[in-house]
Amino acid sequence: xxxxxxxxxxxxxxxxxxxxxxxxxxxxxxxxxxxxxxxxxxxxxxxxxxxxxxxxxxxxxxxxxxxxxxxxxxxxxxxxxxxxxxxxxxxxxxxxxxxxxxxxxxxxxxxxxxxxxxxxxxxxxxxxxxxxxxxxxxxxxxxxxxxxxxxxxxxxxxxxxxxxxxxxxxxxxxxxxxxxxxxxxxxxxxxxxxxxxxxxxxxxxxxxxxxxxxxxxxxxxxxxxxxxxxxxxxxxxxxxxxxxx
Numbered sequence: 290x291x292x293x294x295x296x297x298x299x300x301x302x303x304x305x306x307x308x309x310x311x312x313x314x315x316x317x318x319x320x321x322x323x324x325x326x327x328x329x330x331x332x333x334x335x336x337x338x339x340x341x342x343x344x345x346x347x348x349x350x351x352x353x354x355x356x357x358x359x360x361x362x363x364x365x366x367x368x369x370x371x372x373x374x375x376x377x378x379x380x381x382x383x384x385x386x387x388x389x390x391x392x393x394x395x396x397x398x399x400x401x402x403x404x405x406x407x408x409x410x411x412x413x414x415x416x417x418x419x420x421x422x423x424x425x426x427x428x429x430x431x432x433x434x435x436x437x438x439x440x441x442x443x444x445x446x447x448x449x450x451x452x453x454x455x456x457x458x459x460x461x462x463x464x465x466x467x468x469x470x471x472x473x474x475x476x477x478x479x480x481x482x483x484x485x486x487x488x489x490x491x492x493x494x495x496x497x498x499x500x501x502x503x504x505x506x507x508x509x510x511x512x513x514x515x516x517x518x519x520x521x522x523x524x525x526x527x528x529x530x531x532x533x534x
Contacts, residue, residue, distance in 0.1 A: 296381070296389035304393060310359055314397055315404060318351035322405055326413040337501055344409050345496035346469035349431065349489055351401040356435025357460050360394050361442045365452035368443070368532070383531050391436050398432040418503035427499060427509065430516045431492035437523035438488070444530030463489040488519040 304310055322344065329339035367373065373386070409415035417424060442459060446452040464470075466480060467489025476484060484490050495512035498504040506513075 292381070293385055293388055293392075296385055297392045300389050300393035301396065304397065307363070310363065314351070314355050314359055314401060318347055318354065318401060319404055319408055321350065322347050322408050323412070326409075340409070340413050341415055341501055342497070343470065344405065344415055345500050346493055348402055348405055348428070348496060349467065349492050350464060350469050351405060352398055352428070352432050352435050352492070353460055353463060353489065355394050355398050355401065356432065356437075357439045357442070357463075358456050360390065360436055360439040361446065361456045362449075362452040364390065364440065364443050365446040366449040369449040384528065387440060387527060387531065390440070391433065394436055395429070395432050398428070398436075402428055417500050419499035420503075420505070423506050423509070424496070424499050426506070427492070427495045427513065427516075430513055430520065431488070431495075434488050434492070434516045434520035434523070437520045437527055440527035441523040441530070444526065444532065463487055466490070468493045486515075488516055491515045491519075 322340075325343050325347070326340050329343070332339045334342055406415075406417075438459070439456070442455060443452075446455055466476070466484045467487050468484060469489060491512040495509040495516070498509055498512075
């Protein structure tokens with residue numbers, strides 16, 4: 290446990306030194322919510338305000354930036370530089386390295402979400418109707434799920450050069466089909482079937498049920514089960530195809 294804590298602290302320090310990562314994980318999602326808030330203001334989308342509908346989607350987008358874009362590409366770059374090859378000759382086990390990466394980036398996801406909520410509440414009068422503990426539980430499931438997806442993708446990334454295109458393909462696929470910025474009824478029927486099984490869709494739906502409708506944990510158990518299933522499968526793949534170099 291002490292080794293895991295020390296490795297997690299090291300990962301956090303390394304993250305804070307990477308200015309590009311700080312921008313994309315913190316500033317970029319904040320820019321999105323401010324932009325959409327200024328564009329739509331109090332515009333109504335049916336019975337709810339546009340910004341109320343968009344906030345959960347932007348939170349999911351931020352989670353995917355941390356879990357897929359940032360985690361996967363950074364890991365691939367460090368692996369190509371030989372960081373993990375050198376670690377392989379130390380007593381560190383691969384589950385400690387993956388665990389430290391996941392924990393440190395989970396903390397970053399919490400900071401991202403807190404920042405987005407503060408902007409939404411203070412600048413655009415957004416309110417979370419449901420229970421904050423349930424909101425945190427769903428966010429935790431979603432954050433760990435997308436981190437597992439990101440690390441599972443590293444098995445496909447042979448070089449740092451290939452990491453960004455692979456991560457971007459997966460990120461934009463999930464963003465446009467995961468109901469982040471628009472509802473499912475605007476999609477063609479064939480794409481709707483694909484959308485219905487994506488983890489981004491389940492996370493979006495669960496967060497919106499809590500934030501907008503104030504539902505309870507019993508109303509989102511199916512979404513949590515689906516997110517948990519994606520998380521377990523991808524975590525197994527991440528460990529199975531982990532490569533030191």
